[in-house]
Amino acid sequence: MDTARELSAQLATLLRRERSALAEFLVALADFDARRAWAELGYASLFHYLHRELGLSKGSAQYRKVAAELIQAVPAVIEPLRDGRLCFTTIIEVARVVDARNWEGALPRFYGLSRHEAAEVVVALAPHPAPPVRTVLTAVRGPGSAGSTVEPVAPPPGSSRSAALTPLTAERQRLHVTVSERFGRKLERLRDLRPDLSDDALLEAAVDLLLAKAEKRKGALTERPRASVRPSRDPRHIPAHVRREVWRRDGGCCQWRVASGEICGSTHALQLDHVVPLALGGESSPGNLRVLCAAHNLLAARRVLGDALMDRHAVPRARGAP
Ligand SMILES: [Zn+2]
Structure with a gap:
């Protein structure tokens, strides 16, 4: 019996250490994210950094990314994580509804809960607990009179579709x-x-x-590519057979080399990038083209063309998207 007590005390000590180490890691990660140090190392997001550089599974990387972002918004989250009141597996649910304004009331509601129980609290706290299935078409009065046809317009600069x-x-x-x-x-x-x-x-x-x-x-693969291709005089035009060749060669994923020496491999918002930009005399040939994700395409353009020029064209991007 004594031995069982001693072993149990040892386990309790180890558990405290585990929680403490996790809390310490998350605080350091939040700081790392606040400095956007992952971008300095060539990664498109904190998620990619965790997955590619630290070798975490996608699930583990997602948990830690969400936790690091939550800690930046609500630093009070860290103590309950450290002392075990808040279970780490509930962090994604917590992040859905707890913010800098409501944490004092909302955070304690997650103490001692399992992930499943936390999801129920989210539904209770969320502004839209039950998804409505109806669709409503509401008339909106605008400058155009009723019945006139209005051409679709692009969203105003700075507006985000998402x-x-x-x-x-x-x-x-x-x-x-x-x-x-x-x-x-x-x-x-x-x-x-x-x-x-x-x-x-x-x-x-x-x-x-x-x-x-x-x-x-x-880009990509049509079943029967056309046999003859007329050369285009517009240097910005990338012929379909070139697109297909580059796409196939690069395996349809981002070819940017991250700090660890591996390629990024993202399949998110892929674009064809001119290694030597058209503005600097680069050609639309397979040798001068590569597949990049949107984040690395922007980074590549910044490196070549300079930040000042790019800031005039850059679209604000949602932070922390995986
Ligand atoms: Zn990339």
Whole structure:
């Protein structure tokens, strides 16, 4: 019995040390993220740094990234993590609803909970606990009079398309979008033709169609490439056979070399990058082209063209996206 007590005391000590080490790691990681030190090492995000440089699984990297971001917003999270009141596996749920304004009331509600129980608290605290299944078309009065056709316009500079997506639960999001009266009529017609599909299924099918078309254009592999290709006089034009060749050679993923010497490998928002920019006389040939993710394409352009020039063109990017 004495031995069992002693062993148990030893386990309790080890557990305290484990929690303490994790808390220390997360505090250091939050500081690392605040300095954007991952960008200095050539990574596109903190997530990529954790996954590629520290060798964490994607799941572990995601947990630690979310925790590091939460600690920056709500430093009070660290003590409950250290003393075990807050279980690390609930951190993603906690981050969904706890912020700098509500943490004093909201954070203690997660103490001692399992991940599953934490998810229930999120639903109770979240502004949209139950995802509505109805769709409402509301008329919005604008400068154009009713019935006039308005050409689609690009979103104003600085506006973010993704801002219109609000997470409701882990699986459901709400898309809030202002549409033209013309779009409303088309949607009504589609509803009549396909009464079997819900509105979100209709929209998803439309997005799938456009996506397939755009991805095909972007590069990549058509089943039967055209045999003859006319050379283009526009140096910005990248012929389809060149796109296909570069895409195939690079395996359809970002070729940027990160600090560890490996390639980035991201498949997010891929673009074809001119190693020597067109502005500096580079050609649209396979030897001068490579596949890069959006973050590394921007980084490459900054390195070659200089920050001052790029700041005039850069689009603000959501922080911390994996
Ligand atoms: Zn990349």
